[in-house]
Amino acid sequence: xxxxxxxxxxxxxxxxxxxxxxxxxxxxxxxxxxxxxxxxxxxxxxxxxxxxxxxxxxxxxxxxxxxxxxxxxxxxxxxxxxxxxxxxxxxxxxxxxxxxxxxxxxxxxxxxxxxxxxxxxxxxxxxxxxxxxxxxxxxxxxxxxxxxxxxxxxxxxxxxxxxxxxxxxxxxxxxxxxxxxxxxxxxxxxxxxxxxxxxxxxxxxxxxxxxxxxxxxxxxxxxxxxxxxxxxxx
Amino acid sequence: xxxxxxxxxxxxxxxxxxxxxxxxxxxxxxxxxxxxxxxxxxxxxxxxxxxxxxxxxxxxxxxxxxxxxxxxxxxxxxxxxxxxxxxxxxxxxxxxxxxxxxxxxxxxxxxxxxxxxxxxxxxxxxxxxxxxxxxxxxxxxxxxxxxxxxxxxxxxxxxxxxxxxxxxxxxxxxxxxxxxxxxxxxxxxxxxxxxxxxxxxxxxxxxxxxxxxxxxxxxxxxxxxxxxxxxxxx
Numbered sequence: 212x213x214x215x216x217x218x219x220x221x222x223x224x225x226x227x228x229x230x231x232x233x234x235x236x237x238x239x240x241x242x243x244x245x246x247x248x249x250x251x252x253x254x255x256x257x258x259x260x261x262x263x264x265x266x267x268x269x270x271x272x273x274x275x276x277x278x279x280x281x282x283x284x285x286x287x288x289x290x291x292x293x294x295x296x297x298x299x300x301x302x303x304x305x306x307x308x309x310x311x312x313x314x315x316x317x318x319x320x321x322x323x324x325x326x327x328x329x330x331x332x333x334x335x336x337x338x339x340x341x342x343x344x345x346x347x348x349x350x351x352x353x354x355x356x357x358x359x360x361x362x363x364x365x366x367x368x369x370x371x372x373x374x375x376x377x378x379x380x381x382x383x384x385x386x387x388x389x390x391x392x393x394x395x396x397x398x399x400x401x402x403x404x405x406x407x408x409x410x411x412x413x414x415x416x417x418x419x420x421x422x423x424x425x426x427x428x429x430x431x432x433x434x435x436x437x438x439x440x441x442x443x444x445x
Numbered sequence: 446x447x448x449x450x451x452x453x454x455x456x457x458x459x460x461x462x463x464x465x466x467x468x469x470x471x472x473x474x475x476x477x478x479x480x481x482x483x484x485x486x487x488x489x490x491x492x493x494x495x496x497x498x499x500x501x502x503x504x505x506x507x508x509x510x511x512x513x514x515x516x517x518x519x520x521x522x523x524x525x526x527x528x529x530x531x532x533x534x535x536x537x538x539x540x541x542x543x544x545x546x547x548x549x550x551x552x553x554x555x556x557x558x559x560x561x562x563x564x565x566x567x568x569x570x571x572x573x574x575x576x577x578x579x580x581x582x583x584x585x586x587x588x589x590x591x592x593x594x595x596x597x598x599x600x601x602x603x604x605x606x607x608x609x610x611x612x613x614x615x616x617x618x619x620x621x622x623x624x625x626x627x628x629x630x631x632x633x634x635x636x637x638x639x640x641x642x643x644x645x646x647x648x649x650x651x652x653x654x655x656x657x658x659x660x661x662x663x664x665x666x667x668x669x670x671x672x673x674x675x676x677x678x679x
């Protein structure tokens with residue numbers, strides 16, 4: 212599936228230029244963290260890479276055919292979207308739409324519900340759970356199909372410390388089992404803990420792209436330096 | 446006031462004694478209405494889901510037309526169905542005029558736009574909630590429609606009940622196409638109309654109370670079976 216190659220990607224919404232042109236290559240393995248100020252285009256870039264918004268220009272290509280690559284990706288949204296179903300049914304949903312029979316899908320969902328600490332809530336309607344629980348379900352639902360590429364849009368925004376630790380543990384485990392992760396975050400501490408490489412965005416462009424250690428030790432641009440220092444980047 | 450009191454007394458008496466005519470008319474009312482509702486739901490609910498999920502030419506026109514047809518005058522529907530089913534009409538050869546089949550056809554025409562419009566409104570909201578998730582999961586159009594119909598089932602039940610309410614209380618169209626024939630096409634509403642014209646207000650009122658009770662019973666039963674308005678449910 213890898214490398215993922217992004218060539219001259221740009222996105223427009225109602226004729227307004229949002230991001231691009233962006234050129235980028237993502238190799239297999241590791242966690243690429245997207246950082247940048249609000250409105251830099253992080254969410255738009257994630258959605259464009261995943262193919263859920265239309266590109267105004269450019270293309271995203273993989274080593275495998277587009278359809279195969281699409282089937283091996285998952286996406287976790289900033290505000291977790293829960294189906295109006297139980298926790299188990301939410302977890303089993305991606306397996307069932309991929310043709311797995313209900314019994315084995317539910318069995319696997321039960322294993323994951325236990326893994327994320329929601330075994331006591333398996334039959335409760337997922338939309339009525341807390342924000343942290345919903346985010347864990349969203350992440351487990353994305354990981355249950357063992358994707359090769361996982362996109363996350365601010366996975367721990369508005370979560371407390373304990374929930375963030377659980378989310379990060381799940382991500383580290385996924386990464387260690389072969390899932391390549393691309394995630395956006397505002398949390399510099401989280402980026403330091405998780406990132407193997409960092410993409411810094413500003414005004415819809417990639418301002419800097421480097422290995423995480425290098426990025427945090429010697430920020431490659433002035434804006435990146437200000438951002439890491441906690442200054443306001445406009 | 447006296448007529449009202451007599452009506453209540455007679456309604457209680459007719460119900461308690463299981464008056465044969467009343468039972469026959471009530472069962473026919475239910476049979477015609479539920480048959481129309483069943484056929485209508487088969488058309489309206491998938492159509493509502495397709496209109497919510499798919500974008501195609503004339504979609505807006507179809508939605509606007511369905512909304513406009515919610516207020517379709519039943520007498521006009523009755524007249525058109527009468528002309529179509531009469532001996533000289535295009536479907537006269539089927540011999541359906543003055544039968545319960547003709548009444549079902551008229552009711553289907555009246556309630557289908559109503560159920561479609563209400564169902565579409567609910568499914569459109571559900572689709573805007575699910576859109577990003579289902580697109581990101583690479584679901585097929587059919588899977589999206591199935592998911593919306595299943596997860597929106599309680600809202601769809603309300604749409605169906607609105608159709609049931611309109612159909613069971615309908616008199617103009619079924620009077621024209623059914624003919625209000627005793628022991629053949631007479632239903633509660635046409636019987637009420639007949640008794641009122643004969644001046645037997647007490648019996649007309651009694652039939653009216655039975656009609657209201659029947660409508661309420663179906664609504665309560667459906668809500669009870671659908672487990673609506675319970676904590677943690679939709």
